Amino acid sequence: MTPDALVASLREIVGETHCLTDPALCASYETDWTRRFHGEALAVARPGSTDEVARVLVACADAGIGVVPQGGNTGLVGGSVPRGGEVVLSLLRLNEIEEVDRVAGEVTVGAGATLAAVQAAARGAGWEVGVDLGARDSATIGGMVATNAGGVNVVRHGAMRSQLIGFEAVRVDGTVLRRLPGMPKDNTGYDLGELLAGSEGTLAVITRIRLRLVPPLRHRAVCVIGLADAHAAVAAASELRRTLGSVMALELFTDAGLELITRHTAARAPFAGRTPVYLLVEVASDDDDPTDGLLAAVDAIGVGEGSAAVATDAAGRHRLWQMRERHTEVINAEGVPHKLDVSVPAARYAELVERSPQVVAAVDPDARTIVYGHVGDGNLHVNVLGPEPDDHRTDDAVLELVLELGGSVSAEHGIGVAKVAWLVRDRGTETVAAMRAIKAAWDPAGILNPGVLFDA
Ligand code: FAD
Numbered sequence: 481m482t483p484d485a486l487v488a489s490l491r492e493i494v495g496e497t498h499c500l501t502d503p504a505l506c507a508s509y510e511t512d513w514t515r516r517f518h519g520e521a522l523a524v525a526r527p528g529s530t531d532e533v534a535r536v537l538v539a540c541a542d543a544g545i546g547v548v549p550q551g552g553n554t555g556l557v558g559g560s561v562p563r564g565g566e567v568v569l570s571l572l573r574l575n576e577i578e579e580v581d582r583v584a585g586e587v588t589v590g591a592g593a594t595l596a597a598v599q600a601a602a603r604g605a606g607w608e609v610g611v612d613l614g615a616r617d618s619a620t621i622g623g624m625v626a627t628n629a630g631g632v633n634v635v636r637h638g639a640m641r642s643q644l645i646g647f648e649a650v651r652v653d654g655t656v657l658r659r660l661p662g663m664p665k666d667n668t669g670y671d672l673g674e675l676l677a678g679s680e681g682t683l684a685v686i687t688r689i690r691l692r693l694v695p696p697l698r699h700r701a702v703c704v705i706g707l708a709d710a711h712a713a714v715a716a717a718s719e720l721r722r723t724l725g726s727v728m729a730l731e732l733f734t735d736a737g738l739e740l741i742t743r744h745t746a747a748r749a750p751f752a753g754r755t756p757v758y759l760l761v762e763v764a765s766d767d768d769d770p771t772d773g774l775l776a777a778v779d780a781i782g783v784g785e786g787s788a789a790v791a792t793d794a795a796g797r798h799r800l801w802q803m804r805e806r807h808t809e810v811i812n813a814e815g816v817p818h819k820l821d822v823s824v825p826a827a828r829y830a831e832l833v834e835r836s837p838q839v840v841a842a843v844d845p846d847a848r849t850i851v852y853g854h855v856g857d858g859n860l861h862v863n864v865l866g867p868e869p870d871d872h873r874t875d876d877a878v879l880e881l882v883l884e885l886g887g888s889v890s891a892e893h894g895i896g897v898a899k900v901a902w903l904v905r906d907r908g909t910e911t912v913a914a915m916r917a918i919k920a921a922w923d924p925a926g927i928l929n930p931g932v933l934f935d936a
């Protein structure tokens with residue numbers, strides 16, 4: 481089948497209005513959130529049902545044309561946009577949210593439902609979603625499973641894989657795999673849903689997800705503490721986790737990031753004095769208000785006079801969260817960032833915070849490095865501003881340091897196209913060969929997301 485014949489067939493499957501080829505209409509599907517990654521699509525197909533997804537995949541496979549599954553296009557490693565000539569398969573129309581199963585505390589949603597919409601539905605039924613992240617208004621549940629997204633509550637509830645209790649997905653030959661509703665105990669052979677979590681669109685297209693929900697917690701408090709350095713932040717985070725059973729989030733940022741927040745947004749610094757490093761902690765519990773315990777624990781850490789801000793009301797908590805959550809946006813406002821999402825063992829975290837700007841400066845003295853991250857998970861986001869999008873020298877310097885410190889080159893964003901060269905370095909040839917064997921069994925012709933995880 482020629483590319484033109486494929487487009488005609490896609491129009492027939494999804495309908496004229498849901499098969500886009502006009503460059504102006506395709507543009508937002510072709511560039512990623514950071515603007516670092518871009519490619520032109522043959523077409524953008526927006527199926528409205530699982531059956532249409534299956535028919536699109538069969539048509540693309542017949543034509544030998546690659547397919548790039550896309551949800552909210554908030555991914556940060558270039559895996560959600562075309563490399564050139566593929567069909568973008570947008571799942572946004574599969575956004576149905578079924579009635580929450582109040583008895584089980586579970587909900588089945590379409591892959592294209594946004595996290596915010598699912599959070600609202602869960603709250604309406606007296607439950608909560610266990611994962612939360614700053615891109616909640618656009619990121620989809622399908623994309624979050626495909627990347628095994630982490631976010632700010634991993635210390636309490638785990639990443640997306642831990643919320644997954646059932647799934648529906650379409651293989652490249654059009655076969656539909658379905659295990660809905662899920663059951664907490666289900667040892668019936670390979671767990672294919674778990675395999676799809678973190679597969680980044682390379683094995684199958686996820687069409688529906690059943691999520692395990694978590695109980696809502698009525699009492700919450702957020703505290704931002706100013707500290708002298710990353711060593712103090714790691715020690716404080718560890719102590720808070722050890723002494724408080726109520727920790728929901730443990731986040732780190734630096735004064736360089738706070739300076740950008742106050743320059744680009746209306747947000748004000750948490751307190752008058754400035755310190756090199758800040759630790760944000762959120763606690764939550766249902767029975768007792770955890771605020772007193774938090775204040776006592778912060779006191780025991782020995783924070784300097786005037787270097788802590790606490791909020792218990794929703795507006796105050798939101799104000800403090802802005803300091804951390806808006807880093808992604810303000811860094812984008814400064815330029816096209818190189819985003820290096822990595823993790824290291826807790827004992828090496830402070831060293832990573834301190835050395836990453838140094839290794840960047842060694843290869844590009846004009847580059848600016850801003851770090852922040854989920855310190856409770858050993859996850860740091862190293863953002864480099866300055867180098868051209870395809871200049872990999874600073875990326876390589878940071879990832880080399882991460883491996884030296886015994887860490888992982890991707891903590892929560894995935895490999896995408898950005899870190900393909902680093903997968904073997906991180907996981908070793910045997911493991912990557914085993915991964916390739918799975919890919920070959922599921923997608924022998926390499927139709928699904930070519931160039932992601934492995935070289936195309
Ligand atoms: P997309 O970006 O559209 O796609 C991501 C990957 O999943 C691609 O490889 C794509 O091919 C694949 N994919 C998408 N949908 C499907 C599907 N239905 N079936 C199969 N494959 C699919 N990430 C975190 O982990 N933690 C954070 O705290 C976090 N915060 C963020 C904050 C901001 C402001 C932004 C912009 C991003 C943030 N991210 C974070 C990154 C991003 O939101 C996550 O990676 C998210 O999971 C992507 O969801 P999406 O729907 O946008 O997927």
Ligand code: MLT
Binds near residue numbers: 631807
């Ligand atoms: C975050 O934690 O803010 C996100 O993972 C996005 C980012 O790395 O900027």
Ligand code: ZN
Binds near residue numbers: 854861892
């Ligand atoms: Zn993050």
